[in-house]
Amino acid sequence: MYYVSTRNKGMKKLAAEAIAQGLSRDGGLFTPEVFPKLSPNALETMREMSYQQRAVYVMKPFLDDFTVSELTAYAKRAYGDNKFDVKEVAPVRQVDDTTYCLELWHGPTCAFKDMALQMLPHLLTGSLSKNSEDKTACILVATSGDTGKAALEGFRDVDKTRILVFYPKDGVSDIQELQMLTQQGENVGICAVEGNFDDAQSGVKRLFSDEKLRDVLAERGYFFSSANSINWGRVLPQIVYYVSAYCDLLRDEKIQRGEKVNVCVPTGNFGDILAAYYAREMGVPIGKLICASNQNKVLTDFIRTGIYDRNRTFYNTISPSMDILISSNLERMIFEFAERSDGEVRSYMTQLANQGRYEVSDSVRARFQQNFAAGFCDDTQTKETIAKLWNENHYLVDPHSAVAFHVLEEYRRESGDETPTIVVSTASPFKFCADVLDALGEKEIAQGTAVIDQLTEKTGVPAPAPLAALKHFKPRDAKVTAKEAMETAVLDFLK
Incomplete structure (x- = not known):
């Protein structure tokens, strides 16, 4: 199978090339030339499979330059060896009669990013080998909180890689920052950016397209690759958990074969909900895709x-x-809804870069509105939802998952659609202890890692082991850079 750039369909790469490169040289995102379909009995076949087996089954058609034995070994390393604290890896919990929660935070960094970033290092190193690449991959990452730690953990001491994570100074939770600053590994680097996540993400994209910088790094024996969801190797493992969730509901007889389910996803970069669309394209009976935003509701406004x-x-x-x-993965969705017109996508992305806005055609807008619903939630509503779920369902969620539950409730009230719905839970509530405690009525919030014990005492819910262990690690010194000086941070890291 070939992968094409969203900005130039003539730019074709094999899977190993696309994954190793991360971002197309023209700034576009690699996407499959065609989407493979599941066989009519595939979901039944996968009902009794383990998560690792399902991952191989779903990913193999996209990766025809990898063998089944290679992917099986990758899946075992990514999702086995007790890396996840539950056997199911991505369990589905029933919240009420028609609502199910797909918990994606049982991995080593307690966020959904683990689902892809435990797999990506194996896909990447396998790709480097297939490409006979002798240089070391420098993985550049921009994070709004969870991707950074998951990428650092996934690539820790992985041969032929170095990884540098940029995060917005004062733009992540205290626990998220502490997770990154206590990261172990000889090949890892962390740097705060004076600005917000979009400044960090735009800076990373700028570095990727800097030919002079690429030449300098090539002389030093490095090349750039990405662990952000602009890399197809990040998106593909995310498709797996939507397929797996449907198979779990079938296995547990919560739904009948062929019955549709809706999916509600809290998202900012659009990658997680894009993977749900791709799962539907493969043949999973998914109905409405409900896009849940917080107060930064650029996606909600766009879809509407x-x-x-x-x-x-x-x-x-x-x-x-x-x-x-700036929701990077939206570009892949527009590419599909624009009937793969790379010229149309280029035009929109040029307008975004130059004017900060664009308006899609009537046909593209209609396709978004046909496939997606959208809503948003402010901080007050988020806290109210956390409290409501705890008090009424004895179910503890983090602020991102709460956004999705609130948007789903509004969608159902406005549409009357009572289709069984999978809500995607993207992080452990213990990554956001202070805000969860505040939502539950606590006025005096403990400082530092003591807040983790406080949330356990309040709820009786045990903290995930990786977060409970944070108090035993000494954080490294935090490095800070101006957004204009990210190139210098890279060159210093790769001396």
């Missing part, structure tokens, strides 16, 4: 109006992983 406009106030919210105004 067809106008993407990042020229707006940026809010620092209690769901910081969604504090994003």
Whole structure:
């Protein structure tokens, strides 16, 4: 199978080339030339499979330059060896009669990013081998909170790689920052950026397209690759958990074969909900895709109006992983809805770069509105939802997952659609202890890692082991750079 750039369909790469390169040289995102379909009995076949087996089954058609034995070994390393604290890896919990929660935070960094970033290092190193690449990959990452730690953990001491993570100074939770600053590994680097996530993400994209910088690094024996969801090797493992969730509901007889389910996803960069669309394209009976935003509701406004406009106030919210105004993976979705017109995509992305806004065609807007619903939630509503779920369902969620539950409730009330729905839970509530405690009525919040024990005492819910262990690690010194000086930070890291 070949992968094409969203900005130039003539740019074709094999899977190993696309994964190793990360971002197309023209700034576009690699996407499959065609989408493989599941066989009519595939979901039944996967009902009794382990998560690792399902991962191989779903990913193999996209990766025809990898063998089944290679992918089986990758899946075992990524999702086995007790890396996840539950056997199911991505369990589905029933919240009420028609609502199910797909918990994606049982991995080593307690966020959904683990689902892809435990797999990506194996896909990447396998790709380097297939490409006979002798240089070391420098993985550049921009994070709004969770991707950074998951990428650092995934690539820790992986041969032929170095990884540098940029995160917005004062734009992640205290626990998220502590997780990154206590990261072990000889090949890892962490740097705060004076600005917001969009500044960090735009800076990383700028570095990728800097030919002079690429030449300098090539002389030093390095090349750039990405662990952000612009890399197809990040998106592909995310498709797996939507397929797996449907198979779990089938296995547990919560739904009948062929019955549709809706999916509600809290998202800022659009990658997680894009993977749900791709799962539907493969043949999973998914109905409405419900896009849940926080107060930075650029995606909600876009889906409702067809106008993407990042020229707006940026809010620092209690769901910081969604504090994003430039949603990179939206480009892949527009590519599909524009009937793969690379020229149309190029035009929109040029307008975004130059004017900070674009308006899609009537046909593209109609396709978004046909496939997606969208809503948003402010911090007050987020806290109310956390409290409501705990008090009524005895179910503890983090602020991002709470955004999704709130948006789903509004969607159902406005549409009357009572289709069984999978809500995607993207992070452990213990990554956001202070805000969860505040939502539950606590007035005196403990400092530092003591807040983790406080949340356990309040709820009786045990903290995930990786977070409980943070108090035993000494953080490294935090490095800070101006957004204009990210190139210098890279060169210093790769001396």
